[in-house]
Amino acid sequence: MIDVAQHVPTPPPAWVKNMARFGLTAKGVVYCLVGILAFMAAFEIGGKSEQGSDKTGVFKFVLEQSFGRVLLAIIALGLLCYTIWRFIQAFKDTENKGDDAKGVGVRIRYAFSGLVYGALAYYAAKLVLGNGGSGNGDSRETLARELLQQPFGQWLVGIVAVGTAIAGLHQIYMALSDKYKKKVQGAGLKHEAETMMIRAGKIGYIARGIVWLIIAYMFLKAALNSNSQEAGGSGSAFQFIENSSYGSYMLGAVAIGLIFYGVFMFMRAKFQVINVN
Template identity: 75%
Template sequence: MVDISQHMPAPSPEWIRRLAKFGLIAKGVVYCLVGILAFMAAFELGGKSAQSSDKTGVFQFILEQSYGRILLIIVALGLLSYTIWRFVQAFQDTEHNGGSAKGIGKRIRYAFSGVVYGALAYYAAKLVMGNGGSNGDSRQTLVRELLEQPFGQWLVGIVALGTAIAGFYQIYLGLSDKYKKNVQNARLKHEVESMMIKAGKIGYVARGIVWIIIGYLFLKAALASNPNKAGGSGSAFSFLENSSYGSYLLGAVALGLLCYGIFMFMRALYQPIHTN
């Protein structure tokens, strides 16, 4: 297999570090706001709803603040920076994953992450320009398009399974402490390292729960052949809120996502960024 990284110009190491740190900060801002808005929705504070507490709802919230357009531009640029860094990780193999099946899998995951956050950056940019508010739920649009294809229900089912597996992997990542390697490599003070590990553990588990619910909603859409049953994190929050002890479940997950945002800030501050 030809390694595409051999045919790409190597970017400046300092340029990569700045992109990575700016991107991690922007991601942290988004997750902290998602957590705060979801917590407010859980306990009916400030008139917030679970459905509007997802990432796109966060962008709308930012836009409504003083100097909101400028703030949203900064967030969009940060998410674009994160996207570029993920692609650098994937194609330049800065994490030295190599060309094995496991290494290629990790690099594909980096690239997929880049695509997801690139789409978020694009949506934020559209909101800044004033034409991003009427697109509907992008996941329902995806399901609708997949259902129109041959074996459409199977395709949606595969997406559901993949999303749920990704969610279980996030939980495994948190509970197994696999993420601790990068934290420990930073050689931080014990108190800081302990706080960062705890924030990551709680954050990964909460993120995994949300992804599993999203996968379940995709599965319902596949079985019913109804794209309206699919949804993103906002729908997952609504699902939790409508469950038994829903306010407490949603509140706990919201606090977990807030921890994940804090973990992103700490990664930006302390994590070594590999550049070659």
């Protein structure tokens, strides 16, 4: 006789589900604010600049608002929760990716995502504590500078460029292949709600992929020219878009896409099935 109990998945602990949903919500807030500030920079609204529209610029923007320190502390905690959830996905293989090359690659991507958002949570916490406001440098420019000082530094920066380009292409692939739909399908949503989520996700993933590809291009230039100042993050990518033909409109479109990505994170926080076993 088949033991049915062995085939019934154990529901994830409530604290893990709540942590993951809180983390996804915080990520959604950050991306919505990035998109809003980038849109304002595109059309010169409120004196916003492209360089001030990246994630660290968003943290400083939040800090300047009423109760900003409290709000930023909540965002930092949310990003920390997202970080922990990503590490759980990576090391416990909660998504059943397996131990083959493809599965390990996906789990490494989860861990890398955790490191990135862990660094953002750390930076936000430093701002809350009043210890991070003096730094004006671009973290990716700093990374490029540190790598260029190492043996085979240009190759190392080139590897970062290739990795970033792969990440950007993966975002666009996720959108065009509709694989991102798995994150929201089967959640028991009404057809209209699911359609809205899918559209928001597709546009958001494409916009995010474009930004990553531009960052990869800047790292490649930094590698080829051995000049760390040519590398940059999302703020520099926004500036690159703004300086292109029809730049304001192009940046405005990407900004709207990033807002949609943030909305998709809210929807994932609400409806995505969270696995921990």
